[in-house]
Structures are given as C-alpha cells and as structure tokens.
Amino acid sequence: MSVSAGRAVREQSWSAAPSGPAGAPEAREAVTRGLGDVLFASFARRDQRRKGEQYLRGLLQTEGRKSIRNIAAQVGGSATEQSLHHFISSSTWDWQPVREALAGHLSRLATPQAWVVHPMAIPKAGDQSVGVDYGVDPCTGIFRGQRAFGVWYATETLNTPVNWRLFLPGSWDGDEERRRQAEIPEGAGGETLEQCAAAAVLEVMASWRVPARPVVLNTHINRIGATIGRFSAAGVPVIARIRGTDRLMMGDPALPGYDGGALTAERILAGVRGLRRPVRAAGTGDTLAVAVRVACVGEPPRRRRGGAADAPGDLVLVGEWRDPQGPPAALWVTNMTAVPAGALLRLTGLGGRACQDLAAAGEDVGLKDFEGRSFRGWHRHMTLASAAHAVAALSRTGGAPPVGAGRGLDGLRTT
Structure with missing residues (x-):
C-alpha cells in the first residue's frame, strides 16, 4: 500500500468514527484510566505503573512518529526520556501478563468472533534493529525490515491486536553475537514464517484465559498439512x-x-x-x-x-x-469441515478488517515506530502500542461493548 493510499484509509477510518461524547477527549481519558488499571495490575512497583500510563498516553497524544524521544517530549520533557527508555528497554516487567490482561478485558466486554493472525512488515533503513533482514514482500517487492505476526481480537465492529511474535531470520537466529547484543532469549527463533504465525496464536489459546474461538490465519501458508495439523492436534x-x-x-x-x-x-x-x-x-x-x-x-x-x-x-x-x-x-x-462456505467467509472477512485497521489506526498508535535495538524493548513497545490501539477503538464506543460483537457463528468446530 502506498503512503498516500495508507493516509486515505486512515482518514476514512477516523472520519467514520462516531462523533459526540463517544469520541470526545474525556471518553478517551476514561477508557485510558480504566484500561490502565487492568493492564498494569501485574506491576509490582508504583513507579512502573506510572511510567506505563505515561507511555500509553504518549502513544495516544504524540503527533508523528511515536519514538521514545517524541513521547517523552509530549509527556514530560528531556528528563523523562531516559526513564522511559529504561522502562521500555531495560526494565524487568514482563509483557505477557499485560497482553493477557488486555485480551481478557476485551473478551469480558464481548466475546470475540475469532482470533485473527495477520502479518506486519516494518520497514527499516539500518541493520541494527532486532530481526531486520532483506526479503521479498508480495505487495511491495524487495523489502528490508522486520517481520512480525499480530494476534487480533476480532469482531464485526472492533479489532485490536493483543499478542505479537517477531520473526527471527537465519541471519539473526544463528548469530550468537547478534543475539547477545539484542538480548534475544534462549529458545526464541528457529522457525519458519508460517511456524511463527501459528505459534503466535497457539500460545494464546494454550496458556491464556481467553475464550476458545476459531483462528483466521490471514497469511499464506506453504506446509498445509503440518500447519493445519498443529491446530487440529490442539483442538x-x-x-x-x-x-x-x-x-x-x-x-x-x-x-x-x-x-x-x-x-x-x-x-x-x-x-x-x-x-x-x-x-x-x-x-x-x-x-x-x-x-x-x-x-x-x-x-x-x-x-x-x-x-x-x-x-x-x-x-x-x-x-x-x-x-x-x-x-x-x-x-x-x-x-472446520461441517461449516457452510458462507459462515467460513464471514470469518475470513474478519481478517480483512484487521488488515484495514492495521493500515488505518495501527500506524497512528506507533505499531511500526519502535527505534530501539533490543528484543525485549520491541516487545514492550508493541504491548503498549496494542493497548493504545484498544483505547482508540474503545473510546469511539464510550468503552461499551461494540455493537454486533460477541455473536458467534454456529457450527464452528473441527472434524
């Protein structure tokens, strides 16, 4: 998608948002406070909770690129930059409980109709960011940057990412010096793109307390039997x-x-x-x-x-x-061998909506803007950017369950 096309999609998406109290700043602030209480409950220290809320608000309020420097300038000035940099790149907080809390909060508002796995390509000019590599993108041709897969909570009217998995190509996976510099944990990597996509959502289904819903892999797979077999084995x-x-x-x-x-x-x-x-x-x-x-x-x-x-x-x-x-x-x-074609295509349509929402609101909350080099820093930034995406989406409904959400499709089961 071109820059101008992406801008047009964003303008159309945001212009379609409800006006009035649901989209007012006070509604967004109320959603931010309520979601912050849920997300940061796992933080042991009060200063971590405060910095988490600072970063979340910065992602929502900062114009342009959502770098740590720009966020700090928005929420506290140069003295804040160092503390936020430490909070994202070097702190001890675990992003997984925050992501699970986000998914659980959304699911309590309304049961998702599906969990959508959608790819995201993040262009990079340099070669220092974790996972950056040369590749071929089916839409844009030769590509240089990072590749990741997002797991999206999906309904007919609300889509937001809740989990991320960064793909580590062979140039990173087998390079011990690069792994050390980027603080890549042992066990991360060693998988193909489609294995990365499947693992992103299967870890959610296996260990998070979220509703069991169908999965839409909105990315082409090659080893069909092996990939579908992983899901069938997990039910x-x-x-x-x-x-x-x-x-x-x-x-x-x-x-x-x-x-x-x-x-x-x-x-x-x-x-x-x-x-x-x-x-x-x-x-x-x-x-x-x-x-x-x-x-x-x-x-x-x-x-x-x-x-x-x-x-x-x-x-x-x-x-x-x-x-x-x-x-x-x-x-x-x-x-899902017993499900009619129409019901299956209504599911795949949710994947299309996640794609549109990534192109629209996703760029506005900084999903592609992390400039650091570390594996942990990338994951922490993506966690809070996903929370900012949820705030922006929920504030358009006043924090209420989205209209049409939670309606399941009948007969969705494996053989």
Whole structure:
C-alpha cells in the first residue's frame, strides 16, 4: 500500500468514527484510566505503573512518529526520556501478563468472533534493529525490515491486536553475537514464517484465559498439512490462506478430479465451478463461493471400522469469486469441515478488517515506530502500542461493548 493510499484509509477510518461524547477527549481519558488499571495490575512497583500510563498516553497524544524521544517530549520533557527508555528497554516487567490482561478485558466486554493472525512488515533503513533482514514482500517487492505476526481480537465492529511474535531470520537466529547484543532469549527463533504465525496464536489459546474461538490465519501458508495439523492436534478450529498453485488431493469421490492424484488448488476449484453459490461475506458483499473436501498430498486414507478405506478428506478447500468469470479472489483451507462456505467467509472477512485497521489506526498508535535495538524493548513497545490501539477503538464506543460483537457463528468446530 502506498503512503498516500495508507493516509486515505486512515482518514476514512477516523472520519467514520462516531462523533459526540463517544469520541470526545474525556471518553478517551476514561477508557485510558480504566484500561490502565487492568493492564498494569501485574506491576509490582508504583513507579512502573506510572511510567506505563505515561507511555500509553504518549502513544495516544504524540503527533508523528511515536519514538521514545517524541513521547517523552509530549509527556514530560528531556528528563523523562531516559526513564522511559529504561522502562521500555531495560526494565524487568514482563509483557505477557499485560497482553493477557488486555485480551481478557476485551473478551469480558464481548466475546470475540475469532482470533485473527495477520502479518506486519516494518520497514527499516539500518541493520541494527532486532530481526531486520532483506526479503521479498508480495505487495511491495524487495523489502528490508522486520517481520512480525499480530494476534487480533476480532469482531464485526472492533479489532485490536493483543499478542505479537517477531520473526527471527537465519541471519539473526544463528548469530550468537547478534543475539547477545539484542538480548534475544534462549529458545526464541528457529522457525519458519508460517511456524511463527501459528505459534503466535497457539500460545494464546494454550496458556491464556481467553475464550476458545476459531483462528483466521490471514497469511499464506506453504506446509498445509503440518500447519493445519498443529491446530487440529490442539483442538483449535482454523482457516488459513493458501495459494492457487498449492497442491492438494480431491477428497470427494463424487466430484471431478478425485482420481487425478495431486492437483493444484486452482484446478480443483475449476472442476467444481458449477457448484458455486452466492453468499454474503463480511466486508465484501455478495460473492460466489464453493467448499469441497480435500486432503494433503501423500495423506493415507482413513480406515473405517471393519477395515474399509475412507476417501482422504480431512480438510475443506474454500474458493471465493468476486468476478464470476475470473479466477478465485481468495483460496482457504480449513479443518472446520461441517461449516457452510458462507459462515467460513464471514470469518475470513474478519481478517480483512484487521488488515484495514492495521493500515488505518495501527500506524497512528506507533505499531511500526519502535527505534530501539533490543528484543525485549520491541516487545514492550508493541504491548503498549496494542493497548493504545484498544483505547482508540474503545473510546469511539464510550468503552461499551461494540455493537454486533460477541455473536458467534454456529457450527464452528473441527472434524
């Protein structure tokens, strides 16, 4: 997305916010105080709670880049800069209880409809920031910077990140000197991008006290069987983006392609175009969709009682068309095999909203603005920037549960 396009999205998002008391400064201050009491309850020292509130307010009030220097200038001047730098980069507070408190607070207001995992690329000019590397971004081409995955609390009307996982490429993961300088803890790293994305949300589902809801992996995955299998083993419903060139096996013997062996996802969907039906998908209006049983390449058939072989088909491939004559606009694979295509696409629409919200409000609260070099500093900044994002979103509703939130989708379960 270009700078001008991003600015247009932000202006449209904020201009659409409710006017009057819900969006007034006093509403934002009330939400900030209430959320601060929840978030900083795990802090042992009063000065840490005070600095946490300072930093949170600075993220909300500072114009332009949300660097520690600019935040300090907004909330206390040059003397404050050193103390805030220590609070973010060198203090002892653990960011995980703060993130869990944020997710729990939002979930008490209204149960999320899904947990969305969305990638975030953070451009960097230098090579000192933790995790920075060269790569190829599918939207912008050659990319230099950091890559991270955010876990978003998602409803039809409110989306905010609650957890983050920073991807550590091989140039960092295997370099002991770099790890030491950035204070990367032992055990961090050693994973692919899709493993990083999955781990970001599975740690939430496994150890946080939050509602069990479906997961939308709003990022392309490559090792479909291994990735979806991690969620199925944990009993977590998931739907993930795939590419049309990914190879699968048709799982329904009554449909074309069943005897064709491994086929691309696009070819499988081309064979069932006649089965497409109009559905109402969140955020996209009416669209055409089809859902068919598939299996991963090389997956052996399951066995029924008595020894007869079932057709492989533990997953469902979902195709979505916005242009009836064109190729699918999006392809997804899910372990929610009993859920209709329309309900699945309403879930994936929540992923689209998280993407829009990151481009709009996310930049305004400093999610991409941390300038330090340390692993711990990055995570602490991202934790408080996520809290600032929640404050901005909740203040537009006066801190009340968002309209339409908490309405679950029926039948969301794995096989």
